[in-house]
Amino acid sequence: MTQSHKGHDHVWADDLTRNQELVLGTLAHAHGPLSAYDILDRLRDDGLRAPLQIYRALDKLTERGLAHRLESLNAFVCCADAHCHQSGCIAFAICERCGKVEEFAEPAIESELKGWSKASGFVPSRMTVELRGLCAGCASQPA
Amino acid sequence: MTQSHKGHDHVWADDLTRNQELVLGTLAHAHGPLSAYDILDRLRDDGLRAPLQIYRALDKLTERGLAHRLESLNAFVCCADAHCHQSGCIAFAICERCGKVEEFAEPAIESELKGWSKASGFVPSRMTVELRGLCAGCASQPA
């Protein structure tokens, strides 16, 4: 029985390894961002035991843009938009009450940052834009 | 002898506590960003021993805008521009070769982000913008 790793309802890429698929599946089914150790806890039953196994998978996934790291949270999310890597600069809005994360690409922001870089001689390789605050739902909540 | 804490060449604010002044002084004299533990190591001779002492001082300093936290680095820098807190959104360009950090405020970026927030109902409380790459000096270096 060839039995590659089944059991998932969605396929993101056909060449993910077992661990990568497990990690990405966990992120995809989560309601919000997860730390590497959160992910590990959820994958103990699948045989994963060491942080490094998670970090290795996350490295590959973030390299390929299938997952993103939230720097201000030390946590990771599944990419919400399969085409986000076409835009070099992805921004995140993180709700501090419910934990929801919205991923969005504002080309204007990217060009602003590129403009500053050009003017100052800085050569950017990676851009991090993260907003903290309250999502629309939580902001309109009573208390 | 009243002897508040002297020995510094510059005064940032007159009401800093001893630990806050030590930490800010360390950041100010550093050539690049420092982690909390880096700071601790440099303040052992001044009697500081526990991470918490550093983190407490850093909390106050960042609250007041005298220091900034670089989320993508888990490190801190002294504020380069005493008036930066007038702008809600401060951006950083971090050189991955020499470690130099440039702090800049692009009002256009802030208004872009505010625009997105307004349109989507998100209520931001804090914004993080960090560029990684090569500073002008390092980018023009041979290898």
Added chain:
DNA sequence: CCCGATATGTTATTTAGTTACATCCGCGCG
């Protein structure tokens, strides 16, 4: 002087990420 607020000091613990090293598995090649 007493009290509350703020700052400090100390120890232990939790959370995050890395280093080092052994093993395993698929694949091309002689």
Added chain:
DNA sequence: CGCGCGGATGTAACTAAATAACATATCGGG
């Protein structure tokens, strides 16, 4: 087939980053 190589895995030990819990000290106002 047998070998060698690169990528993925597994495991243990460790460093780094941040916090929890608790005890003291310091200062200013009533």
